[in-house]
Amino acid sequence: MTDHRLIREFFLGFIKIHILYHAAQAPVCGVDLGEELARHGYHVSPGTLYPTLHALERAGYLQRESRTVHGRRRKYYCATGDGRSVLQRARKQACELLDEIVENDG
Amino acid sequence: MTDHRLIREFFLGFIKIHILYHAAQAPVCGVDLGEELARHGYHVSPGTLYPTLHALERAGYLQRESRTVHGRRRKYYCATGDGRSVLQRARKQACELLDEIVENDG
DNA sequence: TGGAATAATATCACAAAGCGATATCGGGAA
């Protein structure tokens, strides 16, 4: 395993939490998410992004809606109630993680 | 995919960051880590924990040392310099994640 | 009106990880 890959594993969960967060703020489509995540330094290829969206939808955390925007067909995703609870839980656990690992900044 | 499994995916990275953190504080062995993680609500089976330790060691983030404690043979892991840099980076990214997703607590 | 180009999403194929179950290893006790 390359270093690059192992480091990425650390943050795959972060990426999913980001997706849930954005879908809780406003409906978002795949390309939007790809660009938004890239702005945060997470480079996600379509082969990762779309299957992730499908999995989150299957799990009932995202709801999909087809729209045509500028003549392009897009799938917009919005967090469901369940999705928002999971996001809330992720917030809590991320806080706890930080509380612990930041106290001694070695 | 069950909900349980998908939720766990969110936090697998957290678990690895925890491991790196504890190994940066003091040398730790597998059983210690299992118990410590359980205290934080992360239940990690040996089939996950030990391969993870091996991967972190192969990547050069952990250094292993065999010790005999109370007549039992244990492998203690300590974060290397590279491991500490990666941990530092994880801290930074976790902070950024929280800064974003907490600002609007919907 | 073709039909090439483009945008957005979906899928394929392979490598790798997650994990419960099971095996192994090594020291102590008897």
Add this chain to the structure above:
DNA sequence: TTCCCGATATCGCTTTGTGATATTATTCCA
């Protein structure tokens, strides 16, 4: 020795990650 047990290691199967490629659907322009 032999058995036991704590600790670690590995197996086998399922699932995920991902770059590359395909599919779908619309626009543009000769």
